[in-house]
Amino acid sequence: xxxxxxSGGGLVRAGDSLRLSCAASGRTFSGYAMxxxxxxxxxxxxFVAAISWSGGxxxxxxxxxxxxxxxxxxxxxxxxxxxxxxKPEDTAVYSCAAPGTRWGVPGLVxxxxxxxxxxxxxxxxx
Numbered sequence: 001x002x003x004x005x006x007s008g009g010g011l012v013r014a015g016d017s018l019r020l021s022c023a024a025s026g027r028t029f030s031g032y033a034m035x036x037x038x039x040x041x042x043x044x045x046x047f048v049a050a051i052s053w054s055g056g057x058x059x060x061x062x063x064x065x066x067x068x069x070x071x072x073x074x075x076x077x078x079x080x081x082x083x084x085x086x087k088p089e090d091t092a093v094y095s096c097a098a099p100g101t102r103w104g105v106p107g108l109v110x111x112x113x114x115x116x117x118x119x120x121x122x123x124x125x126x
Contacts, residue, residue: 009120022096050106
């Protein structure tokens with residue numbers, strides 16, 4: 001059973017930074033791409049960032065490109081999302097997600113990920 005546990009969310013001011021972590025367990029972490037998504041109240045879940053199983057390729061939504069950085073530490077079974085220059089429109093519940101297929105290309109839509117964490121709230125005040 002794959003388990004994903006996010007941490008690092010909180011209430012910050014516009015321009016501040018946060019680093020989210022997602023600890024994975026239940027299966028081998030290496031060899032699987034990982035993704036971050038977010039969902040604001042009343043809106044659909046949106047893609048934020050994804051990273052390949054090797055960490056060598058990263059993908060970002062246009063809205064966060066240049067401000068957010070996804071990374072992974074396979075030795076710690078953890079994927080991170082460094083968020084700099086936060087804006088009020090970044091306010092959402094952030095969730096990490098894991099695919100079911102090993103050695104695959106990172107997915108950019110939610111239905112490519114069968115495993116999800118519970119999410120962590122990020123609130124950015126103006």
